[in-house]
Amino acid sequence: MNDMKNKINTKFFRQAVVIKALAHPTRLSIVDMLSKRNICVCEITKAIGNDISTVSKHLSVLKNSGLVDITRKGNQIFYNLKCPCILEFMNCIAKVSKTAAKEKIKQISCCDRKK
Amino acid sequence: MNDMKNKINTKFFRQAVVIKALAHPTRLSIVDMLSKRNICVCEITKAIGNDISTVSKHLSVLKNSGLVDITRKGNQIFYNLKCPCILEFMNCIAKVSKTAAKEKIKQISCCDRKK
DNA sequence: TGGCTATTTGGCAAAATAGGCAAATAGATG
């Protein structure tokens, strides 16, 4: 069991960092945008609608996880997706989330089986 | 831009729920175990080494996200992975996390380029 | 150099998450 504790502290812990980076609606939306083309911070900020400092922090979470990279062009910093395989992953997540949503609707609308 | 805000509140928000469920070392470790076979709570608890109530809460996060399902057998509850595609996804995450780790080691050991 | 634009960082308060203990619940079984 301490065995497993150690394991958690290495492989799973590191992987969780990457997954955590994806675990926020704003960051998912950013990843979605970046999957289409590289975009600069100011454009992302416009699309998201939060304060630019907030967006910048989200971007730095993505960068630290290793999911994205940056390129400077003049004054602007462009972010780009580093690992396209993330997109397949996103398909899988989309599937799970759609199924889950449908099931929740069923549970709510059909009959409150829980007292 | 409010457009995007709305989008965040629906699709990306729901997907983030699923990803958040995966974004914890303990839960990743549970998913890894479940990928091999269905296991009951008490066995998972033994492997993880946390309090059973803690493990139970992690399991309920996974269940609410739609990633796992349960089956009762006698008075034990077995958890099982609902969506095998998660495993392919994990390969991708593993790749990103390994690359990120290597790069961090490079940054630290070779030369502190940041002042 | 000095001012300009784009971006990041620091500090802080609010909200969300994690983990342990004790109590509650759900079936199984005598």
Next chain:
DNA sequence: CATCTATTTGCCTATTTTGCCAAATAGCCA
């Protein structure tokens, strides 16, 4: 029904994450 085992829930505290504002940086250009 009483009790036992397996699991979940409630409550509480500690930690982490978010998001905003103000201030600091970084490169560009006159």
